[in-house]
Amino acid sequence: MEYLTEFFTALIELSNAMAPYILFGLLFAGILHEFVPDTLVTRHLGKSNIFSVIKATLFGIPLPVCSCGVIPLATSIKKSGASKGSTLSFLISTPITGVDSILATYGIFGWVFTIYRVITSMIIAMVSGILANLFDKEERVETPAFSAVKASTAFSPAFSMQKKEETGESCCSTAASCCATEAKSFWLTSALRYAFVTLLGDIAKPLLWGLIIGALITVAIPQSFSEILIEYSWLSYLIVIAIAVPMYVCATASLPIAAGLMLSGVSAGAAFVFLSAGPATNTVTIGVVKKMLGTRSLAIYLGSIVVGSIVFGLGLDYIFSASEIDPASLVHMHEEAGVVAIVSSVILWGLVGYLLLRRKA
Incomplete structure (x- = not known):
């Protein structure tokens, strides 16, 4: 009974932590879908x-979007015609380094650690994308009737106004502000429908299972594992990877955890592995990547993150040992919940439940 209570507590906390960013990511993806033509995404x-x-990779780096908020954005650009390699690169580079995370990293660890984190995340993202393009090529087929480009055009304000002109229903003939108001409300309605029905409907099931599995992992993992990492230093990288990959933690929230590890005596490289692998993936993202891109791309995605994080973690340890700098001396030492998180969580669960039930009906 106690374990069950802990599980539901962890599930609620995880939902509260992720929901605002998922909803923001969905809304942002819906707006992008309305104003960024699919042909532009396909071309670049x-x-x-x-x-x-x-x-x-470069497009994803400055976006202040976490590892759960990036899911609807990546789904959107994939549906708009992005290749598997581009989608994977965006999925990795975006959550590791956003503008907020870069500034926070500098504030806690200094410029050396910050630059190293940004550059290595770019390399990991690019390698993953290149490998996906090489070993998981997809056959492109022409969509005959109702393509994504036609669909976005059909639901655009311009198309709506054109249809009114063809049928003689010109609102401009009666009121000057009528057209602007209708066009504005129409694109907003279309953006919301695309975000919270189309996109969320595509990821609702893996999102639900990811939250459940993530809560189970959170309960199973000890709250304080720094002593284990210090005692078995040669295994610290693998232990951190095993914890960081399935666990949900955003780039900014991972910083105090990494700082605490370093202050506890864990190597800078092991802390870096957590900073790199933690935000880049979690159980929710893993499920969505498998559904959206397939098993081979998922293997490339996880392999690039795991191998890249360990290699660059070892590199960071080498840099500090060669320069005889104590990593703990770099650490210059946030808790969120509240109404927004709780309301967002309720809205997200409501939408997911509605979409799953509607699909079964």
Whole structure:
């Protein structure tokens, strides 16, 4: 009974932590879908080459979106015609380094650690994208009747106004502000429908299972594992990876955890592994990537993050040991819940439940 209570507590806390960012990501994706033509995404991110991977990586780095908020954005650009490699690169680079996370990293660890984190996340994202384009190529087929481009055009304000002109229903003939108001409300309605019906409907099931599994993992893992990492230093990288990959933690929230590990005596490299692998993936993202891109891309996604994080973690340890700098001396030492998180969680669960029940009906 106690374990069950802990599980539901962890599930509620995890939902409260993720829900605002997922809803924000969905809304942002819906607005992008309305104002960024699918042809633009296809032209810049649709090709299976290194340039589209670089563009996706650079596009993702400054966005202040966490590892759960990036899911609807990545789903959106994939549906708009982005290649698997570009989608993976965007999925990895975006949650590790946003503007907020970069500034927070500098505030806690200084400029050396910050620059190293940004550059290595770019490399991991690009390598993952290139590998996906090389080993998981997809066959492109022409969509005959109702393509994504036609769909977005059909639900655009311009198309709505054109249809009114063809049928003689011109609201402009009666009121000057009528057209602007109707166009504004129409694109907003279309954006909301795309975000919270189309996109969320695509990821509702893996999102639900990811939250449940994530809560189970949170309960199963000890709250304080720094002593284990210090005692078995040669295994610290693998232990941190095993904890960080399935666990949900956003880039900014991972910083105080990594700082605490370093202050407890854990190596800077092991703390870096947590900062890199933790925000880049979690059980929710893993489920969505498998559904959206397939098993092979999922293996490339996880393999790139795990191997890249460990390699660059070892590199960071080497840099500090060669320069004889104590990593703990770099640490210059946030709790959120509240009404927004709780309301967001209720809204998200309500939408997921509604979409899953509607799909079964």
